Amino acid sequence: MGVTVHPTSPLRLAVIPGDGIGPEVTAEALKVLEVASPVKFEQTRYDLGAERYLATGEVLPDSVLAEIKEHDAILLGAVGGKPNDPNLPPGILERGLLLKLRFELDHYVNLRPSKLFPGAVSPLSDAVLGKGEIDFVVVREGTEGLYVGNGGSMRTGTPAEVATEVSLNTAYGVERVVRDAFERARRRRRKLTLVHKTNVLVNAGSLWWRITQDVARDYPDVAVDYLHIDAVMIFMATDPARFDVIVTDNIFGDIITDLAAAITGGIGLAASGNINPDRTYPSMFEPVHGSAPDIAGQQKADPTAAILSAALLLDHLGHADAAARIDEVVLADLSERDGSGRRTAEIGDAIAARL
């Protein structure tokens, strides 16, 4: 009997280092990916971001978007300038580049795991930490909600100005992300928390609530909980061990995951994947943090979030063992951190060396 050996062709990786600390942390993620990955990546680098925009006026040309779609995955650093930077029109890179990629590539699951690794320092008290392990994942809807750009401004700049941002929620969009969250809960500790604000946002809230109840019938083995977004802020600070899988809309997920990062060792450790579960387009992996203009270019950024995002990328491409190995090595590195302020590249080197 013969065995067919398929030559392993390299996977195509689109790399968008972006702005600020983006290029610094992406360099370390690539360093680690190179050592950890059982497959070779053929990289295409894209100089998208503030510099290109300021030099050429281009944000994400259609031809570049079409090219990016031909890749197997995308690794992104961060985009954006200083908040309210006068040289950049508001949201030009956030909406025009980052969200455009998430929307065009149908990244409807924005997956943001939060785990307090041993060695990572949480600002929570011992009493709170004693309640149980912090290990949850936020499934943030990535293609709808307040992020769709459904709004406008009338009588702009006058005392009678009116500005709107209308949240768009479709039954189709909510159901697919809720179903994904239930699937993840089933593979974890079988608890799902829907987060919304059904007491005030009665239209969108009702849609999310009804769909979650309906989908729950297909998952009788998963316990369903509901919390208003404001109460989630309380429990993140007082009892985060209660969470397993959180499913929520785009804006609430954005806010929850910065706080979740803060309680699990800081924003420098928080990884994310913008997942297209149907695999019609490449998924994109990036740290939760932004371009951190306050520390850019100084080798002060922690590249761990970018490195853990590369692990999510490997996992998504079917290399769960390699991904788990990166997590393990990060854990070892974290447990030996002594607060001595290693440079960005030193952290990347240390993690790559352990691999």
Ligand SMILES: NC(=O)c1ccc[n+]([C@@H]2O[C@H](COP(=O)([O-])OP(=O)(O)OC[C@H]3O[C@@H](n4cnc5c(N)ncnc54)[C@H](O)[C@@H]3O)[C@@H](O)[C@H]2O)c1
């Ligand atoms: N995914 C993205 O590309 C993304 C995400 C968030 C914000 N942004 C953009 O980034 C810019 C800055 O936004 P911001 O200041 O609100 O958020 P930010 O996440 O860039 O920074 C917030 C704080 O966290 C610190 N920080 C962030 N990442 C760190 C790291 N890896 N190591 C150590 N410290 C780190 C920063 O120094 C800063 O003090 C804005 O233009 C914003 O729109 C982009």
Ligand SMILES: CC(C)[C@H](C(=O)O)[C@@H](O)C(=O)O
């Ligand atoms: C930069 C911005 C568009 C983005 C978001 O709001 O999704 C960021 O804050 C994030 O969390 O990835």
Ligand SMILES: [Mg+2]
């Ligand atoms: Mg955010």
